[in-house]
Amino acid sequence: MARVTGVAIHGYGGYVPRYRIRAEEIGRIWNRGDPELPVNEKTVAAPDEDATTMAVEAARIAVKMAGIDPRKIGAIHVGSESKPYAVKPTGTVVSAAIGAGTSLLAADLEFACKAGTEALQLITGLVETGRIEYGLAIGADTAQGRPGDALEFTAASGAAAFLVGSMDNAAVASIEAWCSYVTDTPDFWRRPNDRYPMHTARFTGQPAYFRHIIGAVKSLMDNDGYSLNDFDYFVFHQPNVKFPLAVAKSLGVDEKKIAPGLVADVLGNTYSACSLLGLVKVLDSALPGQAILLASYGSGAGSDAFVIRVLEGISEKRERVPKLSSLINDKIYVDYAVYLKFREKISMR
Amino acid sequence: MTKVFVAGVGFTKIAEHWDRGLDELMAEAALKALEDAGISSVNAIYVGNMLGEALQEQAHLGTLLAEDLGLVGVPAFRVEAAEASGAAAIYQGALDIASGKSETVLVVGGEKLSDGLGEEVSSALMMSGHQEYEGFIGADFYALNALLYRLYDKRYGAGGVAMFPVISHDHAVGVPHAQYPFKLTLEKVLSSPFIAEPLRRMEVSGIGDGAAAVVLIGERSAEKIKSPKTMLHISSSSDYITPFERENPLHFRALTMAVENVIREAKVERREINFIELHDASSIMAAISLESSGFAAPGEAGRLAEKGEFSLGGRIPCNTFGGLKARGHPVGATALYQVAEAHLQLTGRAGKNQVDSAKIGLVQSLGGVAATAFAILLRGV
Amino acid sequence: MRVPRYWRNIPFRYRLVGWRCNHCGTFHQEKPIICKRCRHRELYEVELPKTGKLVAYTIVQSTPKEFNLVSPYAIGLVELDDGTRILAQLTDFREDELREGLRVEAVFRKIRVDGEQGIIEYGYKFRPLIE
Numbered sequence: 001m002a003r004v005t006g007v008a009i010h011g012y013g014g015y016v017p018r019y020r021i022r023a024e025e026i027g028r029i030w031n032r033g034d035p036e037l038p039v040n041e042k043t044v045a046a047p048d049e050d051a052t053t054m055a056v057e058a059a060r061i062a063v064k065m066a067g068i069d070p071r072k073i074g075a076i077h078v079g080s081e082s083k084p085y086a087v088k089p090t091g092t093v094v095s096a097a098i099g100a101g102t103s104l105l106a107a108d109l110e111f112a113c114k115a116g117t118e119a120l121q122l123i124t125g126l127v128e129t130g131r132i133e134y135g136l137a138i139g140a141d142t143a144q145g146r147p148g149d150a151l152e153f154t155a156a157s158g159a160a161a162f163l164v165g166s167m168d169n170a171a172v173a174s175i176e177a178w179c180s181y182v183t184d185t186p187d188f189w190r191r192p193n194d195r196y197p198m199h200t201a202r203f204t205g206q207p208a209y210f211r212h213i214i215g216a217v218k219s220l221m222d223n224d225g226y227s228l229n230d231f232d233y234f235v236f237h238q239p240n241v242k243f244p245l246a247v248a249k250s251l252g253v254d255e256k257k258i259a260p261g262l263v264a265d266v267l268g269n270t271y272s273a274c275s276l277l278g279l280v281k282v283l284d285s286a287l288p289g290q291a292i293l294l295a296s297y298g299s300g301a302g303s304d305a306f307v308i309r310v311l312e313g314i315s316e317k318r319e320r321v322p323k324l325s326s327l328i329n330d331k332i333y334v335d336y337a338v339y340l341k342f343r344e345k346i347s348m349r
Numbered sequence: 350m351t352k353v354f355v356a357g358v359g360f361t362k363i364a365e366h367w368d369r370g371l372d373e374l375m376a377e378a379a380l381k382a383l384e385d386a387g388i389s390s391v392n393a394i395y396v397g398n399m400l401g402e403a404l405q406e407q408a409h410l411g412t413l414l415a416e417d418l419g420l421v422g423v424p425a426f427r428v429e430a431a432e433a434s435g436a437a438a439i440y441q442g443a444l445d446i447a448s449g450k451s452e453t454v455l456v457v458g459g460e461k462l463s464d465g466l467g468e469e470v471s472s473a474l475m476m477s478g479h480q481e482y483e484g485f486i487g488a489d490f491y492a493l494n495a496l497l498y499r500l501y502d503k504r505y506g507a508g509g510v511a512m513f514p515v516i517s518h519d520h521a522v523g524v525p526h527a528q529y530p531f532k533l534t535l536e537k538v539l540s541s542p543f544i545a546e547p548l549r550r551m552e553v554s555g556i557g558d559g560a561a562a563v564v565l566i567g568e569r570s571a572e573k574i575k576s577p578k579t580m581l582h583i584s585s586s587s588d589y590i591t592p593f594e595r596e597n598p599l600h601f602r603a604l605t606m607a608v609e610n611v612i613r614e615a616k617v618e619r620r621e622i623n624f625i626e627l628h629d630a631s632s633i634m635a636a637i638s639l640e641s642s643g644f645a646a647p648g649e650a651g652r653l654a655e656k657g658e659f660s661l662g663g664r665i666p667c668n669t670f671g672g673l674k675a676r677g678h679p680v681g682a683t684a685l686y687q688v689a690e691a692h693l694q695l696t697g698r699a700g701k702n703q704v705d706s707a708k709i710g711l712v713q714s715l716g717g718v719a720a721t722a723f724a725i726l727l728r729g730v
Numbered sequence: 731m732r733v734p735r736y737w738r739n740i741p742f743r744y745r746l747v748g749w750r751c752n753h754c755g756t757f758h759q760e761k762p763i764i765c766k767r768c769r770h771r772e773l774y775e776v777e778l779p780k781t782g783k784l785v786a787y788t789i790v791q792s793t794p795k796e797f798n799l800v801s802p803y804a805i806g807l808v809e810l811d812d813g814t815r816i817l818a819q820l821t822d823f824r825e826d827e828l829r830e831g832l833r834v835e836a837v838f839r840k841i842r843v844d845g846e847q848g849i850i851e852y853g854y855k856f857r858p859l860i861e
Contacts, residue, residue: 018822018857047799048821048839053852056838084850093852097744097838099777322860330860332824344799468795475794481739482759485731485853486841487790487797488817492805495788496817500807503786503830545788545805589766593807593815 003224004178007127008171009308010068010134011163011317013061014280014324015054016267019044020331021339023153029336030148038153038240042268044334045142045157047342050084054159055140056097058273062136062161063098065172065321070098073163074132075105077122079115079139079272083108086192094138105132112188113237114298115139116160116272121304123164124175134165139272146196147345154240156268160276170313173283173292175306177224181215182302189300204299205243213237213247213295216303220293226307232290233257235278237297238264260285261292266328277324279308284323286310350447351567354578355727357386358689360561363528363677365463371398371405374560375459376417378685382455382562386576391564392451394418394425397438397458398681401427403473404465414457431477431716432630434458435684436585436723439563443583446567453570458685459560470556474680477717479590490630491553493592493718495545498633501599501648502547509651511538513627513635513667514552514674516660521671523701526686528557528677538632552632554678561685563692577696581688582726584610590720601641603722604713608642611711611724619643622726623707624666624694625659626687628715629673638713639667642724661702669694669702684714688725695729731842736851743853746778746816746836757814780836781859782810787820787828796842808834808856822857833859 021044023037031037045054055078063070076091083090091106105126109115116139123135140159145151167174187208190197200208213236220226234257236244241264248258261278270277275296282292288310295305340346359381361374375396383389396410407413411425430437435458442454462470475484483493501507518533533551541551565581566574586606592598612619625644629635636650644665645653653659659667670676670690673683691710693699704710712725741747742759749758753770757778764771785807793801804820820828821839834856841853 046822046839048841048855050840050850052850053838053840060838096740097852099745099747326860332822466795468793468798471792472794472796480731481735483817485743485851486805486817486819486855487794487803488805488819489790489792489794491792492788492790495790496786496805496807499786499788499830542791543789544792545790548788591817593817 004124004128004175006167007124007164007175008167008311009162009173009175010165010171011062011064011066012172012280012283013058013065013161013321014277014327015057015061016043016158016270016277016327017045017049018330018332019046019334019342021334021336025336026153030152038242039268040265042154042156043158043270044339044342049142049157051080051082051140051142052084052090052093054157055090055094055138055161058140058159058161059094059098059136059138061321062163065317066163067320068134068163071101073100073104073134073136075123075126075135076100077107077109077119077137079109079111079119080141081110081112081115081271082142082144111302112299113269113271113274114296114302114304116276117296117304117306120162120164120306121178124178127164127166134163137162137164139276141271141273143269143271144196144343149196151197151199154269156270158267158270158273158277160273160280170317171311172314172317173311174309176309177220177307178304179216179219179223180302180304181212181219183212185301187299187301208299208301209239209243209297210247210250212301212303213297214251216295216305217251217293220305220307224307228253230291231257231293233261233282233286233292235261235275235282235292235294237275237295238262238278239269241265263328280324283310283314284318284325288312288314351449353443353446353581354566354571354730355563355581355688355692356566356574356576356578357382357564358562358692359385360526360686360689361559362526363557363559363679366461366558367463371401371407371459371461372410372413372417374461374558375414375457378459378560378562379414379418379455379457382564386564386574388453388564388574390420391423391453391455393445394420394423394455394457395438395442396425396427397435397456397685398427398460399429399431399434400460400462400473400680403476404470405461430721432680433684433714433716433721433723434681436714436725439684439688439725440583440585440723442565443581446565449567452567454565455562456565456685457560457562458682460679460681461558462556462679463558483591490718491545491548494631494633495548497592497598497637497718498547501633501637504599505648507651509655510632510636511535511552512651512654513629513632514538516654517629517668517672517674520661520669520702521675524670524676527671527675528555529675530671548631548633554630554673557677557679559677559679559682559686561682561689563685563688577698578730579692579695579727580730582611582615583723584614585721585723588720590717592718599637601637601719601722604638604641604715604719604724607722607724608711611726615726615728617709617726622665622709622711624669624704624710626669626691626710626712627667627672628713629668630678634715634719642713661704666704669699669704684712684723687712687714688727691727695727731851733849736849744838746780746854748776748778749773750776778814779811782808782834784828784830784832784834785809785815786830799843804828806856819855820857821855827858835859
C-alpha cells in the first residue's frame, strides 16, 4: 500500500482509572499454585466509569493538547469490545461531552483488542482524502474476565484518543503508513448475550497473536520500504508482558526499543486502548524525528501496523496536559472484594 | 379583612402506622379537631401533604378526605409546598376566612412515610430540592445540611448546635403523641454515626406517619363557637432553592422576611413572643432559623442553647412538645402539629409542657433548606 | 429520571454549559427566560471552567435508591476558577485526601443507571486534580 501523505496527530490523550488490583491479590483468591503472574497489576474502572466515560476523558485530553475548536472535528470513531449499550452509539456521547458539532461521522467499531487502531486507520483515511478537517480516533474498554479465568489477571480498563488532521507546523507526529493483516482465526470471542468472553488458551499464541503481528509488520517492511532499523521504538499489543517481548525477540528487535511503550505490567490489558496507550507513553517522552512502529492485535484475528514519526510540535503541545505516567503512578489499590463491587460482579438479584 | 381564629385542634400519635392508611390518619385528626371546636361541618377543607403521589400513588387527597369525613359537597383540595405543605394549607385556609368567603375551614396535614422503603423515602424527599440540578447528582437534604454545617462551623464554630436535639427530646418526654418521647443526652447525639459528616443521625428528624388538623373560623363564628380560641396570623416568603445560590447560605432570608411580616401584621414586638415552634429538621437548621428570625445573633444560637435559653423555663422555650426531632416530622402534617401544640399552649392545655402565662407563640415551617418559609403567629384571646 | 428530562439538560450535565446574566453575572444551569436574580433578559451561553477548589464536602450515608451502586458517595461544594460555585459528586478520592481548599477537576462519569434495561445517565463529577 502507498504511504500516507499529509496526515498528522495534533493531540493525543491516554486515560486510565485511578484504581488498581494487584495480580497477586487475584491470585490469592484463584491461583492454584502457579507462581508466574502475567502482569503485576491492572486497572480497575470505578463504579461510575464505563468505556464511554473513559473515551470522553481521553478525548478531552487529546482535544486540549491539540488546542483546536472541537466543532472542527468531522468524525469520531470509537473502538471498544465493552460498549455499555448493545445498541446506542458511543461517538455521539463523546461528541456532546467535548462540544463537537453535529456535522459529524460518528461510528463505533469492534474487533476485540484492535478496534482502536482501526479507528485510527479510518480517521487517517478521511483526513488524507480531504473529507474531514479533523477526526478523533478512540480505543476504550472496560474489559471483563470471568472470575477465576486466566483473563481475569489481565482484563483491564483504559482509553486512548488521537486527534488527527492535516499536516501543519504545529503537529505532534505524522502518520506515515499503515497496513493490516487479517484472517479468520477464532481464538477469542463473546456471543451477544454473554457477559464474559471465551478464549482458546494456547491457541491464542502462535497461530493468532504472533502470526498476525508479524504478518502486519512484515507487510509494512515489504510493501512500504521500511526496515526494522528505521525505528526508535516498537509498540506491540500487550495482552500480558511476555507476548510483546517474545514477538520483539522473534523479529529481532532490541528490548530497549520496546520497554518505553510497555504498559501491561502496570495497567494490564486495556484491550482496544492497549497498544494505543503504549503509543501515548512513548509519545510522552519521544524526541522530534524519532520513528515509532505500532502494531495492534485483535482476536478473530488481525493486526494493524503503523509508522509514526515524531514532529517538532510535540515539545510544546504535550506540556499542555498531564503525562500518562502521572495517571499511571497515581493509584489506589483495591482488594478483590472491592473489585467485585466496582465491576458489578456481585449479583444483586 | 376579617380576623382568623383557631377554634379546634386534633392529631394522631406519630408512629409507624402499618395498619392504617394516609386518609384514615387524616380523618382521625380531622374528626378530633372538629370535636374540639364543637362543630360538625365546615365551608372548606384544605389538605397539606407532600408525598402522596410518590408513596401512596394517590393525588386528589382533598376530596378523598371529604368523602372519608362524610362531608361530600364541601370544597376540598390539597396544597403543596414541600416540607412546608401543612403551613401552605393553613395559609390557604386563613386566606379563605380572611377574605370572608368561608366562615369555617378545616385544615388537615397528613403524611405516611412508612409506606415506602427507606431508600424510596430518601428519593421522594429529594423532590423538595431542585431535581434537575441537586437531585440529579444526589445532593439530598442531608448533604445540603452537612455542607451548611461545615460553612457554619468555619465561620462561627458549631459548638452548641448539637444541643437542639437534646432540648427537643427533653421536651418530648411524656408527650403522648410524640414519636420519640425519651431523653437524649448530648453524649449520645455526639456519638451517633454521621448521616452526612459533620451531621449526625441524632441531629436529624426521623421517619414517621401522622396527621394533624386545625379548625379555622372567622370573627362572626367566633362569637358562636364556644371552644378555646387563639388568633392566627400567617406570612410566607421564598428563596433560591439551592442554598448555595443565596448571597449568604447561612442566613434563611425567606424566614427573616416571613417572621418580620407576621410580626408587623400582628402588631407585636419580637420580645413579646413567649415560645417558638422551630422547624428543626436538623440541628443546624434549628440554629440558623433562630438566628435568621432575630432570636439569636449570627453564630450564637448554639451557645444560647447550651445556656438553657431555649428550654422550657428558659428565656424563650422552643419545640415545647419535642419539635420535629422528638415529637416527629410527618412532613406535610408537621406544621399542623406545630400550630396545634401552640394552640394548646395558648389555651392553657399544655399540661406539664405548659409555658407559664404564654400569650404569643411563633411557629416556623420550612420547605427544603428554607427555600419556602412560613411564619405563623398565634395569640391567646 | 425520564429520558426527555435527562436529555434536555445535557449541555450542563456533560460540559457545565449554562447561561450567565449579562447584567448581574448570575449563572443558570438551565436556559432561563429571565435572570433569576435581577430579572434582566439578556443572557449568554457560557462554559464553566473545569477546575476549582473544594469549599466543603460531605459523605452521604443514607443513599437515595438511584445511587445504590456508588453508596456511600461524596457531595462537594466546588468553587470554580471563575468564582462560580456548584454542587457536585466527588469521585476517585481517598477519604484522607478530602479537605477544604483541595484542587479538583471535572470528569465525565455515570451519574445514575436506570436498572438493567433503562438509560445510563452521564454527567460531571469532580475528582482531585491530576497535575
